[in-house]
Amino acid sequence: MIRFILRRLLQVIPVFIGTTLLVYYMVFALPGDPIAALFGDRQPPQAVIDTLRSQYNLDQPFWVQYGLFLKNLFTFNLGNDFTGQPIAASLARVFPVTAMLAVEALAIQAIFGVAFGVFAGLRRGGWFDSTVLVASLVVIAVPTFVLGFVFQLVFGVQLGWAKPTVGANANWGTLLLPAVVLGLVSFAYVLRLTRASVSENMNADYVRTATAKGLSRPRVVLAHILRNSLIPVVTYLGANLGGLMGGAIVTEGIFNVPGVGNKLYQAVLRSEGPTIVSIVSVLVLVFVVANLLVDLLYAWLDPRIRYDQ
Amino acid sequence: MRDKEMTSPDVRIDETGATGVRPLLEIRDLAITFKTGSGEVKAVRNAHLTIMPGETVAIVGESGSGKSTTALAAIGLLPNNGKVSGGQILLDGEDIAHASEQRMIELRGNTIGMVPQDPMSNLNPVWKIGYQVRETLRANGRPSGPDDIAKVLSQAGLPDAKRRANQYPHEFSGGMRQRALIAIGLSCQPRLLIADEPTSALDVTVQRQILDHLETMTNELGTSVLLITHDLGLAAERADKVVVMYQGRVVEAGPSLELLRNPQHPYTKRLVESAPSLASRRIQVAKEQGVETADLLAPAAETVKPETFLQIQDLRKVYKLRSGLGKATDFAAVDGVSFDVRRGTTTAIVGESGSGKSTVAKMVLQLEKPTDGRILFDGVDTSALKPAELFKFRRRVQPIFQDPYGSLDPMYNIYRTIEEPLRVHKIGDQASREKKVRTLLDQVALPQSAMQRYPNELSGGQRQRVAIARALALDPEVIICDEAVSALDVLVQAQVLNLLADLQANLGLTYLFITHDLAVVRQIADHVCVMEKGRLVETGSTDEVFESPQQDYTKALLNAIPGAKLMLPPEVA
Numbered sequence: 001m002i003r004f005i006l007r008r009l010l011q012v013i014p015v016f017i018g019t020t021l022l023v024y025y026m027v028f029a030l031p032g033d034p035i036a037a038l039f040g041d042r043q044p045p046q047a048v049i050d051t052l053r054s055q056y057n058l059d060q061p062f063w064v065q066y067g068l069f070l071k072n073l074f075t076f077n078l079g080n081d082f083t084g085q086p087i088a089a090s091l092a093r094v095f096p097v098t099a100m101l102a103v104e105a106l107a108i109q110a111i112f113g114v115a116f117g118v119f120a121g122l123r124r125g126g127w128f129d130s131t132v133l134v135a136s137l138v139v140i141a142v143p144t145f146v147l148g149f150v151f152q153l154v155f156g157v158q159l160g161w162a163k164p165t166v167g168a169n170a171n172w173g174t175l176l177l178p179a180v181v182l183g184l185v186s187f188a189y190v191l192r193l194t195r196a197s198v199s200e201n202m203n204a205d206y207v208r209t210a211t212a213k214g215l216s217r218p219r220v221v222l223a224h225i226l227r228n229s230l231i232p233v234v235t236y237l238g239a240n241l242g243g244l245m246g247g248a249i250v251t252e253g254i255f256n257v258p259g260v261g262n263k264l265y266q267a268v269l270r271s272e273g274p275t276i277v278s279i280v281s282v283l284v285l286v287f288v289v290a291n292l293l294v295d296l297l298y299a300w301l302d303p304r305i306r307y308d309q
Numbered sequence: 310m311r312d313k314e315m316t317s318p319d320v321r322i323d324e325t326g327a328t329g330v331r332p333l334l335e336i337r338d339l340a341i342t343f344k345t346g347s348g349e350v351k352a353v354r355n356a357h358l359t360i361m362p363g364e365t366v367a368i369v370g371e372s373g374s375g376k377s378t379t380a381l382a383a384i385g386l387l388p389n390n391g392k393v394s395g396g397q398i399l400l401d402g403e404d405i406a407h408a409s410e411q412r413m414i415e416l417r418g419n420t421i422g423m424v425p426q427d428p429m430s431n432l433n434p435v436w437k438i439g440y441q442v443r444e445t446l447r448a449n450g451r452p453s454g455p456d457d458i459a460k461v462l463s464q465a466g467l468p469d470a471k472r473r474a475n476q477y478p479h480e481f482s483g484g485m486r487q488r489a490l491i492a493i494g495l496s497c498q499p500r501l502l503i504a505d506e507p508t509s510a511l512d513v514t515v516q517r518q519i520l521d522h523l524e525t526m527t528n529e530l531g532t533s534v535l536l537i538t539h540d541l542g543l544a545a546e547r548a549d550k551v552v553v554m555y556q557g558r559v560v561e562a563g564p565s566l567e568l569l570r571n572p573q574h575p576y577t578k579r580l581v582e583s584a585p586s587l588a589s590r591r592i593q594v595a596k597e598q599g600v601e602t603a604d605l606l607a608p609a610a611e612t613v614k615p616e617t618f619l620q621i622q623d624l625r626k627v628y629k630l631r632s633g634l635g636k637a638t639d640f641a642a643v644d645g646v647s648f649d650v651r652r653g654t655t656t657a658i659v660g661e662s663g664s665g666k667s668t669v670a671k672m673v674l675q676l677e678k679p680t681d682g683r684i685l686f687d688g689v690d691t692s693a694l695k696p697a698e699l700f701k702f703r704r705r706v707q708p709i710f711q712d713p714y715g716s717l718d719p720m721y722n723i724y725r726t727i728e729e730p731l732r733v734h735k736i737g738d739q740a741s742r743e744k745k746v747r748t749l750l751d752q753v754a755l756p757q758s759a760m761q762r763y764p765n766e767l768s769g770g771q772r773q774r775v776a777i778a779r780a781l782a783l784d785p786e787v788i789i790c791d792e793a794v795s796a797l798d799v800l801v802q803a804q805v806l807n808l809l810a811d812l813q814a815n816l817g818l819t820y821l822f823i824t825h826d827l828a829v830v831r832q833i834a835d836h837v838c839v840m841e842k843g844r845l846v847e848t849g850s851t852d853e854v855f856e857s858p859q860q861d862y863t864k865a866l867l868n869a870i871p872g873a874k875l876m877l878p879p880e881v882a
Contacts, residue, residue, distance in 0.1 A: 210433065213493060
């Protein structure tokens with residue numbers, strides 16, 4: 001098992017270099033001059049432009065820029081962004097916020113998705129199952145930005161249950177509403193996956209045998225149906241965590257959450273190569289670790305899966 | 310219709326219950342209904358059954374006869390859409406046909422145990438064996454320490470039980486899993502054990518060991534057993550009484566040997582006749598065809614030129630197995646096998662799972678490359694065939710596989726399934742192909758109307774007929790049957806074997822028959838090759854091998870056939 005983890009961690013190196021190189025190159029190839037954009041309509045003196053260019057290594061060829069970026073990364077000196085802020089500091093500000101949001105959304109998906117899915121799957125065709133199925137279809141069909149604005153309006157403004165926007169004071173409470181919106185679509189998928197998996201496993205021979213052994217119904221459901229049904233769900237949730245960390249741009253925008261999505265969006269608008277690539281690097285690590293966790297969880301859920309061969 | 314004679318059955322309900330002894334289980338007038346998309350279906354009607362304490366009773370019947378449904382009703386495990394719609398199930402005098410779920414949970418495990426059919430699917434793959442035993446003991450309020458678990462497992466004949474309890478089901482062989490399931494079924498010493506085809510998924514020799522052990526255990530504990538099986542020979546050998554079910558009804562019941570020697574009901578008679586016991590001979594087809602008997606009785610080899618058609622020479626297949634440290638070890642699945650197959654005859658390769666018999670078949674079909682050795686087909690070394698020649702070779706050698714559910718594409722209708730090989734080999738035009746398909750359907754005795762149907766609309770026997778028609782479409786000379794009748798019920802099996810024998814007589818086909826079932830071999834084969842662990846241990850004509858087996862392994866295989874030692878009256882044999 002340890003060998004497997006080590007091998008997986010070693011895989012991070014090529015994945016990391018590949019993704020950062022790709023992203024760095026795409027930023028490099030973007031049309032427009034970031035320095036010119038910095039000054040808007042004004043035309044700065046050529047000397048200033050040249051100074052700024054060499055300060056951000058923009059006068060160097062691509063490979064040198066990329067090499068310098070890697071060097072800085074490994075010496076934990078991410079440098080400054082175009083507004084003069086240290087990149088490391090702004091990452092340290094935005095990542096915890098997004099992490100909180102992602103964990104909250106993930107928890108909502110996992111807990112409610114699995115619980116609803118199990119109940120629906122056990123009584124397939126019953127009223128609960130039918131209701132939940134239609135509701136989940138609606139959630140999947142409505143785009144996140146519509147859902148986000150509706151929730152903001154109804155729960156934030158009209159009912160006043162939550163703050164309509166998060167702003168500077170991001171904590172578990174204020175992030176709940178955006179987390180619900182963010183988690184809702186995946187919640188519907190988790191629910192449907194669990195439901196299908198449960199209703200399939202319910203008819204498995206070993207479930208009947210478990211009942212024949214004299215086990216009570218809750219025991220049969222927990223030990224023999226639920227655990228076996230979680231395998232596909234865990235895959236989905238794991239892949240989803242990476243997405244939640246990086247892809248909350250719409251939700252963070254609606255609720256004005258100062259998180260990774262917002263930061264990334266602004267950096268892209270300004271063609272800030274170093275900031276973009278720094279964020280992407282962290283996201284790559286998050287993805288790799290999340291996938292590793294999923295694989296380990298797999299082996300725990302299904303002992304037939306062994307990684308040491 | 311046949312159904313009519315079934316509705317007035319000569320039911321000999323056993324009333325041997327001596328005064329003063331109450332039956333442990335008594336099923337009276339049981340009716341079970343299933344709700345389906347097309348209304349209610351009566352799966353069981355007027356079923357009667359009595360089991361005395363310590364007695365073993367077998368229910369025999371084909372799939373769909375209601376035998377498993379009856380047994381499941383007795384332990385309250387009918388599928389959700391099924392319900393008991395009439396009659397009583399008396400367990401020690403208490404009617405449990407409509408007992409509450411709570412009451413059934415109390416009874417299950419403790420009073421009624423179950424050993425299910427398929428050891429591969431009945432243990433939860435994600436829990437250790439020991440855990441699955443422990444939860445049984447716990448749920449029924451029995452001591453469940455590591456020693457108790459080990460004791461239960463070792464009583465079921467599992468060696469090294471302490472260590473084994475810590476393993477997962479996938480680390481067990483089929484026979485070991487079935488032992489674990491027997492351990493679970495008997496762990497709380499129930500008074501009644503329902504054994505639903507407990508060994509039908511296992512090799513014959515393992516089957517025998519397991520049934521012997523089950524018998525010893527239930528005798529020691531004084532457990533009554535309700536044995537469900539499709540195999541009349543096995544039922545008669547293991548049970549005191551046999552109950553025969555057909556289309557949801559009990560058509561006959563009585564003490565085992567009496568019922569076997571003197572069957573009353575037409576269905577039982579047919580079942581006894583087609584029981585693939587040792588007595589049956591290769592002339593079944595002839596018997597039914599009257600005039601042609603004389604021709605067929607002559608050995609098939611003499612009616613067609615007895616030339617050697619297929620030569621297998623020193624065939625070897627080595628697989629690389631990876632061990633934990635990445636070192637590969639060689640595993641010889643087939644090790645130095647040589648035999649000849651003559652034109653127009655049937656050669657059977659017999660062996661248990663893992664003996665390498667299917668690997669030989671795959672190599673003959675050119676689906677696997679031999680590591681060593683040669684396969685000469687009609688004098689030509691098949692390993693030297695160029696792609697175009699190989700394509701032509703495939704036309705002459707066709708397979709029929711075991712699982713008629715898995716080997717037909719569910720999205721193709723029957724016409725398309727049978728026509729496909731013709732299309733692939735660009736034979737004829739649309740009209741002539743359709744004519745060919747019609748002829749083929751006639752040959753395998755399927756109605757023309759079957760053309761527009763899909764595999765899921767056919768029974769298992771019909772599907773296997775479709776598979777045969779597809780194999781015949783290219784007018785092949787050799788047909789390789791890999792366990793082609795193993796998945797079928799006894800009567801259907803007999804029909805398909807007859808069909809294959811007919812086709813051989815009419816078309817001069819050569820068969821290579823891969824099977825684990827020696828009883829089938831006796832009915833169809835001219836020559837037998839017995840394989841064990843990749844090696845050929847014995848070859849000879851069918852009569853030689855069956856009447857004077859030379860090798861211990863062959864003897865063990867022959868002894869393991871259920872019902873082999875039963876005495877049957879000569880007119881049935």
